Amino acid sequence: MSREPEDEPALRAAGAEDTTRRQELAAFLRSRRERISPEQVGLPRGARRRTPGLRREEVAQLSAVGVTWYTWLEQGRAIRVSAQVLDAIARALLMDPAERGHLFVLAGAGDPRPDYDCPLRSPTALRLMHTIAPYPATLQNARYDVLAHNRPFAQVFGELTELPARERNCLWLLTTSSRWRETFLDRDEMLRDLIAKFRVGMAEHGAEPAWKERLDGLLAESAEFRELWERHEVATMSPHVKRYRHPEVGLLSLEHRNLWMAARPQAHRLVAYVPADDETERRLVRLTELSGA
Structure with a gap:
């Protein structure tokens, strides 16, 4: 009696998952197509329209794109679809940011316009970031670009607006x-962990120009980064405590907490640096007092 290869159940499960995802993509495209009138996209309705x-x-x-190719996509066939074509379909079907993000997830592709859905610079997000004071906080995208930060962050880690945009990362x-x-007491561990998380993001977004540019820049700039990158380590996002030596108030132990601003993993987020102990709480308040804020 022959035995089933040990990896056969996993392969079958993966195949079933892929089939389900294609079917969901097909149904999603049909639903978006059927809700849009010809007039909304500048087409004549015609007298015999039944659809x-x-x-x-x-x-x-x-x-x-070709009619046959698009038909196959709506039929859930196993065809490869590029990010550029998905971008064109999302525009044609007048998808909002949430729908567009869902489309790319179902298609298993990275969005070539990762900042299309960027709620971070909204007044609400900025207000929330500043309200967290005296705790440091930033608004970041999935590449760890710091898009905004509050005053306590600048007091602890430096004023990033004084740096070129490409270095605010x-x-x-x-x-x-x-x-x-010099300031980050756990700097070596932090760098290794952050590179491992960045590799996870690269697996999804590596074809996007902004991600490739960031990786190429780091590889060219740092031998240390190149060595750590070659280890192929991966890590997930999780709360963790890190220690910082501040020249005015001393040791700060801060827990990194992420508040996700979009539904997709590895997406835009508010990062709050919360005191891990009472002494750090008092020192952050003291830092605010010293700055006169």
Whole structure:
């Protein structure tokens, strides 16, 4: 009696999951197509229209893809679809940011416009970030770019607005900044962990120009980064406590907490640096007093 290969159940499960995802993608595209009228996209309705919303050939025309190819996509066939084509379909179907993100997840592709859905710079997000004071806080994207930070963050880690835009990135600063190297007592461990998390993000977004540019820049800048990158380590996002030596108030033990601003993993987030002990709490308050804020 022959035995089933040990990896056969896993392969079958993966195949079933892929089939389910394609079917969900097909149903999602049909639902988005049927809700849009020809007039919304500048097409004539015509006298014999029976299909609710747009026809498949109209979506194909608006997306500049073949009718047969788009039909196969709506039928849930196992075909490869590029991020650029998904971008065109999302535009043709007038998808909002949430729908667009869902489309790319179902298609298993990275969004070539990762900042399309960027709620971080909204007044609400900025207000929340500043309200967290006297705790340091930042608004970051999945590449660890610091898009905004509050005053306590600048007091603890430095004023990032004085740096060129390409250097306002936690991974870049942890790799290249002498101040961060001296201030972060767990710097070597932090760098290794952050690189491992960045690799997880690269697996999803590596085809996107902004991600590739960030990786290429780090590889060119730092031999240390190149060595750690070659280890192929991966890590997940999780709360953790790190220690910092501040020249005015002394040791700060801060727990990193993430508040996700979008539904997708590895997405935009608010990062709060919360005191891990009472002494750090008092020292952060003292730092605020010293600054006169």
